[in-house]
Amino acid sequence: MASSAKRRAVGLGKNPEESENSSDENPEDDDESADDVSDEEINEEVMVDFEAHAISTNDFNGIKKLLKQLFLKAHVDVSEMTEIIIQQNHVGSVIKQADVPEDSDDDDDPDEVFGFITMLNLTERKGVQCVEDVKELIMDQCEKNAPHSVTEQLEKIFSDISKPVGLLLSERFINVPPQIALPLHKQLQEEMAEAQSTNKPSGRCHYCLMISKTCKEATKSIPARGEAPKEEHMFVNAEEEFFHEQAIIKFHYSVQEDADSCLSGRWSFDDVPMKPFRTVMVIPMDRMPAIMEKLKEYLTEPVHHSGHGEDHHLELRPLQEDVLEETQQNGVQVWRHQEPLQSHTLQRTLGLKCCSEHQTDSAPAGRSLGQQAEVFEED
DSSP states (O other): OOOOEEEEOSSOSSOGGGSTTSOOSOGGGGGSOHHHHHHHHHHOEEEEOEEEEOOOGGGHHHHHHHHHHHHTTSSOOHHHHHHHHHHTTTSOEEEEEOOOOTTOOOOSOTTOEEEEEEEEETTTTTTOHHHHHHHHHHHHHHHHHSOHHHHHHHHHHHHOTTSOEEEEEEEEOTTSOGGGHHHHHHHHHHHHHHHHHTTOTTOOOSEEEEEEEEEEESSOOOOOTTOOOOOOOEESSTTHHHHHHHOSEEEEEEOTTTOOHHHHHSOEETTEEEEEEEEEEEEEGGGHHHHHHHHHHHSOOOSOOOOTTSOOOOOOOOOOGGGEEEEEETTEEEEEESSOSSSSOOOOOOSOOOOOOOOOTTOTTEEEOOOOOOOBOOO
16 A cells, blocks of 8 residues: 555635534634634645556546636637546556545545646647637737747648647646656656557647646846846746757746636745746757756656556655745645746655555556655645
8 A cells, every 4th residue: 555645735625613623612613713714624634545547538627627718718629628638547656545445534535636647649630629729829829929920830730741740638637646656657758669569549740739837926026237127927737847948849828817717816835925927938859858857857757667557666855855846825825936947946745755656457458656745735
């Protein structure tokens, strides 16, 4: 059995005052402030083990929900995209909670999707509505937010069928730590190589297109004389900054008007309100090895990794303590680089303390992440 992980419950499940540990002997406590109750909810801990599995039809609602959080109100048929992702389940993984013991008090749905990763080949699926929706969205935002030369370059890339473009989708709950990204990306690269050798969809991609959730200060401050300006955009999935470094095309566009309540209403960094953006990147696939090396260096490194459909034995180690700084933001523990990847990338590495070993005998298609972390879900 794997070691248990912890995640923060924010407004989920039972309220602390409804639990067995709540005190019914002091009715005067009912008059305490709402802030005290909120603090109790934030500090509630629930035990969770993470596993990665091949994508299945049961994951439709979870994947669709995460796609909606990415595209928000953009005219993209996320239902059709979800169906395609499920159809090509030889590529990609979903993150789920491991099997919960029968005597567990955890009320979570065991099939709940905490995140997923996949590659959708846009060139192979030319003419499919959701694919055309994505390309139209990206081209429209590029015309509005990037130089004309960048728009021409992007249009040329989309038009060249000899060099397929794959849409890399890597979405997860907001505080699932970036350490989980390394085994997922490594598995995806192996699955794409296998798909290419067997002529399956999404195996061959020359370019990788990414749409990352980012944010920046709502009110930009002017740096003092002699100081370098801050890096404006911070990545929600911290590891995606490594992809940004290798991108040949990159631009940002605001989603403030379309943003969900999580991104628009609760985001802050060092008590500075944030505005939500999307960052578009195009990365040549031959730069993926360099990105993977960066992920291994800054995140975690597996000691053993077996193929699709077999158990994984992963050793997950915390980032080096000398480059991390622990802070508290609204009662939530946050780790941040003292020497950031760029300037002020927000690290959501919560409570990673030790390695664990996961076995997936009960799930032949499962991939154990052995992840130990403290996270909270989006509403």
